Amino acid sequence: EDQVTQSPEALRLQEGESSSLNCSYTVSGLRGLFWYRQDPGKGPEFLFTLYSAGEEKEKERLKATLTKKESFLHITAPKPEDSATYLCAVQAPGNTGKLIFGQGTTLQVKP
Amino acid sequence: DVKVTQSSRYLVKRTGEKVFLECVQDMDHENMFWYRQDPGLGLRLIYFSYDVKMKEKGDIPEGYSVSREKKERFSLILESASTNQTSMYLCASSLWGTASYEQYFGPGTRLTVT
Numbered sequence: 159e160d161q162v163t164q165s166p167e168a169l170r171l172q173e174g175e176s177s178s179l180n181c182s183y184t185v186s187g188l189r190g191l192f193w194y195r196q197d198p199g200k201g202p203e204f205l206f207t208l209y210s211a212g213e214e215k216e217k218e219r220l221k222a223t224l225t226k227k228e229s230f231l232h233i234t235a236p237k238p239e240d241s242a243t244y245l246c247a248v249q250a251p252g253n254t255g256k257l258i259f260g261q262g263t264t265l266q267v268k269p
Numbered sequence: 270d271v272k273v274t275q276s277s278r279y280l281v282k283r284t285g286e287k288v289f290l291e292c293v294q295d296m297d298h299e300n301m302f303w304y305r306q307d308p309g310l311g312l313r314l315i316y317f318s319y320d321v322k323m324k325e326k327g328d329i330p331e332g333y334s335v336s337r338e339k340k341e342r343f344s345l346i347l348e349s350a351s352t353n354q355t356s357m358y359l360c361a362s363s364l365w366g367t368a369s370y371e372q373y374f375g376p377g378t379r380l381t382v383t
Contacts (some may be wrong), residue, residue, distance in 0.1 A: 192371050201273075201359050201374035202312075245312070247372075255300040255319065255363050255370040256327075259312045 162186040164260035165247050169268050174235050179263045181246030182228040189214050190249040191229050191267045192257065195242045202245055270294070273375035275360055281381045288347040290378050292360030299365035301343035302372060303327075303335065305356040312359070318343055320363055350382045 165180045183191065190209055194202035204259055208214040208224040215222045219240060221232045243262045250256040274356050276291035292301065302317040304327075314327030316335040324335050332354060336344045343362075347354055361372040 190370065194374075199357075199377070199379070201361075201377045206369050206372055249370055253365075254317070254325070255365050255372075256302075256314065256317065257370065258373060261311045265340050 160248070160250060160258055162246055162248055162258050164244075164263050166263060167261070169266070171233075171236055171265065173178045173237055173267055173269050175194070176234045176236070179231040179244055179265070180228060180235070181231070181260055183226075183246075183248045183258075185248050186251055188214065188248060191224055192205050192249075193229070193231055194247070196245055196247040196262070213248045233260035233265070236265075238267050238269050241265055241267045273360055275358075275374055275375040275378050277378050278376060279381075280317055280353050282347075282350050282383065283383055284351060286347075286350050286382075287352050288382075290345040290347075290358055290360075290380070292343045292345070292362075294343075294360075294362040294373070295339055295341065296362065296373070297340065298362035298373075299340070300363045300370065300372075301337065302361040303333075303343065303345045304359045304361065305329070306359055306377075307356050315345065320370055336373075340360065352378075352382050354380065355382045356380060 165234045193205040196202040206222040211226045243264045245262045247257040273294045303315045304312045318324045318337040334346045360375040363370045363372045
């Protein structure tokens with residue numbers, strides 16, 4: 159079964175304390191893995207697309223990496239404004255454009 | 270920048286009412302999607318459309334219908350609202366036929382059915 163599992167469910171960090179969020183996936187023939195940020199009460203905001211193992215993308219304090227089985231979102235020296243839920247998704251097999259989402263990791267960064 | 274807009278941020282309706290949620294995108298995307306998001310259940314796909322007048326059921330279509338008369342507009346209809354349809358509704362759009370299908374989301378509509 160195609161699925162996406164994110165861990166941990168929740169993460170509390172002190173400001174400046176770097177960490178990583180995990181997204182493991184099982185899908186036949188990965189065509190794209192996506193990271194989103196979602197603030198409370200708002201729609202998800204697209205962050206990155208990764209296509210193949212070994213690929214990395216960066217944006218400010220965030221860096222996403224991809225292996226054949228999982229992706230990591232590394233957060234370096236986080237600030238309180240990085241607090242949000244981070245969602246991971248993979249492109250579903252076939253050509254429908256559907257995505258399979260994980261449950262998300264809720265990150266809280268304390269000052 | 271891709272822009273997806275939804276007709277209302279907050280909506281309160283009574284049980285049994287017919288409810289229309291509108292979504293408009295300005296990037297000429299072929300694909301459009303409706304999700305609902307509930308605590309502990311994540312994002313669940315209700316319906317999607319890959320072209321005008323074309324629609325396909327998602328994972329939880331019961332109690333909902335959709336309409337896509339123009340490429341930029343995708344409507345979600347609750348024929349007879351029920352309390353278990355109280356939720357956050359999210360619309361998204363994406364290109365089709367490209368290398369990947371990143372979806373761009375609207376701000377969401379928080380619907381409360383009383």
